[in-house]
Amino acid sequence: MENKNRDKVLEVKNLKTYFFTEDGIVKAVDGVDFEVYQGETLGLVGESGCGKSVTAFSILKLLDYPGKTVEGQILFKEDDLLKKSEEQMRKIRGKEIAMIFQEPMTSLNPVFTIGFQIAESLKVHYKMSNLEARKKVIELLEKVGIPIPEQRVDEYPHQLSGGMRQRAMIAMALACDPVLLIADEPTTSLDVTIQAQILELMKTLLKQFNSSLIMITHDLGVIAEIADRIAVMYAGKIVEYTDTRSIFFSPLHPYTFGLLTSIPRLDMEMEKLESIPGVVPDPLHFPEGCKFHPRCGFATERCRKEEPSLLEIENGHIVRCWQVDRVREEAKKIAFTRRLAVVE
Amino acid sequence: MLSYIIRRLLILPLILLGVTFLIFCLFSLLSPMERLATYVNNPSVLKNPQAAQRLIDKYHLDDPFPAGYIHWLKSLLKLDLGWSATANQPVWEAIMQRLPATMELVLYSIIPVILVGIWLGVISAVHHNDLLDQTIRVTAIIGWSLPTFIFGLLILFIFYGILGWLPPGRLSTWAQYIVYTSESFKHFTHFITIDALLNGRLDIFWDALKHLIAPIITLSYISWAYLLRITRSSMLETLRKDYIRTARAKGVDEKTVIYQHARKNALIPVVTVAGMMIIGMLGGVVITETVFTYPGLGFWAASSAQQLDYGSVIGFALLFAFIMVIGNLIVDISYALIDPRVRLE
Amino acid sequence: MNRIIRKLLNNTASLIGLLLLLVFILIAVFAPYLAPPLFPDPYQIPRMSWDVEPQPPGFPMSDDMRFVYESLGKPITRDKAIFGTAQGGYDIFYGLIWGTRTAFRIGIITVTLSMLIGVILGSLSAYFGGWLDELLMRITDIFLSIPFLVAAMVLTTILGRGLDKVMIALVAFGWMGYARVIRGSILSTKEEVYVMAAKALGVKDFRIIAFHLLPNTIFPVLVQASMNIGSMVVTAAALSFLGVGAPLGYADWGQMVSFARNWIIGSPGKAGEYWYAVFFPGIFIVLFVLSWNLVGDTLRDILDPRLRGEL
Numbered sequence A: 001m002e003n004k005n006r007d008k009v010l011e012v013k014n015l016k017t018y019f020f021t022e023d024g025i026v027k028a029v030d031g032v033d034f035e036v037y038q039g040e041t042l043g044l045v046g047e048s049g050c051g052k053s054v055t056a057f058s059i060l061k062l063l064d065y066p067g068k069t070v071e072g073q074i075l076f077k078e079d080d081l082l083k084k085s086e087e088q089m090r091k092i093r094g095k096e097i098a099m100i101f102q103e104p105m106t107s108l109n110p111v112f113t114i115g116f117q118i119a120e121s122l123k124v125h126y127k128m129s130n131l132e133a134r135k136k137v138i139e140l141l142e143k144v145g146i147p148i149p150e151q152r153v154d155e156y157p158h159q160l161s162g163g164m165r166q167r168a169m170i171a172m173a174l175a176c177d178p179v180l181l182i183a184d185e186p187t188t189s190l191d192v193t194i195q196a197q198i199l200e201l202m203k204t205l206l207k208q209f210n211s212s213l214i215m216i217t218h219d220l221g222v223i224a225e226i227a228d229r230i231a232v233m234y235a236g237k238i239v240e241y242t243d244t245r246s247i248f249f250s251p252l253h254p255y256t257f258g259l260l261t262s263i264p265r266l267d268m269e270m271e272k273l274e275s276i277p278g279v280v281p282d283p284l285h286f287p288e289g290c291k292f293h294p295r296c297g298f299a300t301e302r303c304r305k306e307e308p309s310l311l312e313i314e315n316g317h318i319v320r321c322w323q324v325d326r327v328r329e330e331a332k333k334i335a336f337t338r339r340l341a342v343v344e
Numbered sequence B: 001m002l003s004y005i006i007r008r009l010l011i012l013p014l015i016l017l018g019v020t021f022l023i024f025c026l027f028s029l030l031s032p033m034e035r036l037a038t039y040v041n042n043p044s045v046l047k048n049p050q051a052a053q054r055l056i057d058k059y060h061l062d063d064p065f066p067a068g069y070i071h072w073l074k075s076l077l078k079l080d081l082g083w084s085a086t087a088n089q090p091v092w093e094a095i096m097q098r099l100p101a102t103m104e105l106v107l108y109s110i111i112p113v114i115l116v117g118i119w120l121g122v123i124s125a126v127h128h129n130d131l132l133d134q135t136i137r138v139t140a141i142i143g144w145s146l147p148t149f150i151f152g153l154l155i156l157f158i159f160y161g162i163l164g165w166l167p168p169g170r171l172s173t174w175a176q177y178i179v180y181t182s183e184s185f186k187h188f189t190h191f192i193t194i195d196a197l198l199n200g201r202l203d204i205f206w207d208a209l210k211h212l213i214a215p216i217i218t219l220s221y222i223s224w225a226y227l228l229r230i231t232r233s234s235m236l237e238t239l240r241k242d243y244i245r246t247a248r249a250k251g252v253d254e255k256t257v258i259y260q261h262a263r264k265n266a267l268i269p270v271v272t273v274a275g276m277m278i279i280g281m282l283g284g285v286v287i288t289e290t291v292f293t294y295p296g297l298g299f300w301a302a303s304s305a306q307q308l309d310y311g312s313v314i315g316f317a318l319l320f321a322f323i324m325v326i327g328n329l330i331v332d333i334s335y336a337l338i339d340p341r342v343r344l345e
Numbered sequence C: 001m002n003r004i005i006r007k008l009l010n011n012t013a014s015l016i017g018l019l020l021l022l023v024f025i026l027i028a029v030f031a032p033y034l035a036p037p038l039f040p041d042p043y044q045i046p047r048m049s050w051d052v053e054p055q056p057p058g059f060p061m062s063d064d065m066r067f068v069y070e071s072l073g074k075p076i077t078r079d080k081a082i083f084g085t086a087q088g089g090y091d092i093f094y095g096l097i098w099g100t101r102t103a104f105r106i107g108i109i110t111v112t113l114s115m116l117i118g119v120i121l122g123s124l125s126a127y128f129g130g131w132l133d134e135l136l137m138r139i140t141d142i143f144l145s146i147p148f149l150v151a152a153m154v155l156t157t158i159l160g161r162g163l164d165k166v167m168i169a170l171v172a173f174g175w176m177g178y179a180r181v182i183r184g185s186i187l188s189t190k191e192e193v194y195v196m197a198a199k200a201l202g203v204k205d206f207r208i209i210a211f212h213l214l215p216n217t218i219f220p221v222l223v224q225a226s227m228n229i230g231s232m233v234v235t236a237a238a239l240s241f242l243g244v245g246a247p248l249g250y251a252d253w254g255q256m257v258s259f260a261r262n263w264i265i266g267s268p269g270k271a272g273e274y275w276y277a278v279f280f281p282g283i284f285i286v287l288f289v290l291s292w293n294l295v296g297d298t299l300r301d302i303l304d305p306r307l308r309g310e311l
Ligand SMILES: Nc1ncnc2c1ncn2[C@@H]1O[C@H](COP(=O)(O)OP(=O)(O)OP(=O)(O)O)[C@@H](O)[C@H]1O
Pocket: A019, A021, A026, A027, A028, A046, A047, A048, A049, A050, A051, A052, A053, A054, A055, A064, A065, A066, A067, A102, A218, A283
């Protein structure tokens, strides 16, 4: 792939993050590998609870209390973040790696003005004075498309609509020109038209800033528009990892397949919206064998006993499944046009 | 916001009127004769039925409900609260004379409530589940279960009975002599500690302070135990909020995260509780002053209650109810001022 | 419910609370055996002597006292004050044992009655809303405007000494918290589907309140009640301490402490010589309150998962 020639910004190797709760160990992230190249967008996709956010928090080392990264490497510009001290991490957070959170409602501090909150990272990392920071903040707000930024700087989060708040979050994340941006479901809590606007904005800004992006979502529809490559996660592990085209045109994992057939489409009359049957397994009691087998239409006896490992099936197309060939056949049978429309 | 404050201010007289009505109802449980006793400074009058009846009519003590209440209200407005047999002076004068002592005690007690309660609460939350946190928590729950009068007696027992450090009362005899009889000692505020400083009498200041420490601790420990607990859980809850992670993700250092981002949010609900606690100390005044024979309103009210001096007790209740209503109003308004979500409504 | 009981037993703090409570219940139940009464009224504390000063633990009954009790015809099974005597020769041990009954009586009666009043007013207020709600809530505010202890003190002063008067005063000013809590939780359940359904079916208002709303909202109130028992008992004791509560010589913990008040400092050169006069009553009150607080606290944690793990 063309990416191979570019600089790797981030490389995550065998990342394992567990939560040591009273009821047992929750293996939220259990051996995840992926890499992000300069200027590209990696999509991290999966249902709720599969460990996407925990992966992101592991990278920034911002895990909640019983959580701990027990194994692995997170190479950022070839340095292992896991070996860095809290002090060193602080210099990276917000400056080199910035994050946009799932809930713009709760991710902004209600008692500070948005101007203060955006300016904070400028003051922390560039030691800017209040006045300088304010000018820069107004500039940023303008860039993310917030009208009358001179007035908005002094407003509190509750005075802004959800979409505006998420724009402010984006401005906050981009304040210090980060090398890598992690966006954790930035549009999930917004309504559809605003979602589209925010995605559009992110696309434009990415080009402008030439940052890399890890886009986390459970919605393949969102990711199709923005990602270069996609990693599909299930129950703490990556199950399929390849470029966006391949995911949409020739998925090789039954889970991806299921996700694809359940994308809600506005532009096409759907015969039937199949969602994946069954529920996400309880992280304290994962099934034996392939963790997807209770919900998988392709499951065989082997799937119930042995867990498949991640294998490169085709050039750059990595899958964790015993029944790749059968899935490929099935995928071909399904009309292409549907998925094509998603990509184009 | 402004409309909220205006609404609250408009309701205020209504609540105050309601309070006077409630207290009047309590007062009405007494027979006219007993009520009359609260107005006369010479008990022998009560022995003469004609004279007593004249006075009952004069004070409208036998009037049916609305008229009786209105006459009573009128006398309240004239600050005529009757005669305090316990203090041997009019109730209003008795109140005004004792108010500074109680105010001095209560105002000083606010300091440890705020400092210890909030400060330890934050520390306890930051050191979540450490030994320090556990110790603070256990001390707080035991303190919370210790009734004021027992705690006060315990303090008196240890710090006066055994150690002889913190004597009861408000001043030692020698200091009393100077403060109350000497011409040269000027009263500016009627807070003895402050007046002593203003008069340049460090010895009196020290004496007054020694008498104040034990009552202050007794009056405030429940409040700070409770406040500590509230601050701690509010702080813990806040530290789990998404915006705290946002702040950390910006590279803000832990100190700023805790003491700026978290504390400011966590203290919003605490303000209300702190206000309630400070107001709640009013009830504790009666017991604390009684334990330490501290000559304030509470001590006087308790003595009056024992001697069935109804007028004094009613006057005391009225005063404390008024202070409480106004205190609550101040707390509510300051709560609204602190939280931008409410302020900008 | 089973889960709640299991959790209660699991938690050491609440276990201590429950055990303490059990001990107090046993003391109350077996009071006639632990401290056989000498007067016809068992709540009348017998005096061991006519001494004004407290006497130390183990103090024997004086001869003239023995003569008095024998003439009353009750057998004298205990002739030593094992916890000493309070001011006036009152037997501290006896006062504490029978005082346990007094404490339970005060706690349970006042809390039950104030809960009842609070629940009735709170649910009427929440269910019917409108002017009734406004009126009842303003009345609640007004009752809350006098500090609890001050209000109780005023009312007992006016009504006169006696345990029943104390309880009336505590109930009269103790119901407001319940009214507010029940109102809040009914307001939030009132709009739920099953209540709407019951309304649509034409179920009578009072039936809806009693059978649909209350069972779903009563739990927080019960937690509040269990924590409240301790504070009601303390307030009653405080009133006795201030000298407006139980009548003289009545078996009541607050009175026992109040007996000790003048002696706490000791005599010159013998600091703390009367420690027992305040120590034993103090311990009883503190442990009683602590046991209810521990149990109530755990109950609250269990029912409010948000606060689990907090103090
Ligand atoms: N603080 C925590 N304590 C215990 N378990 C946790 C904690 N945080 C996350 N987990 C567990 O880790 C798993 C992964 O959670 P994560 O938040 O990463 O999911 P997600 O993929 O981001 O889902 P969503 O789409 O809902 O955001 C979940 O099963 C969750 O139970």
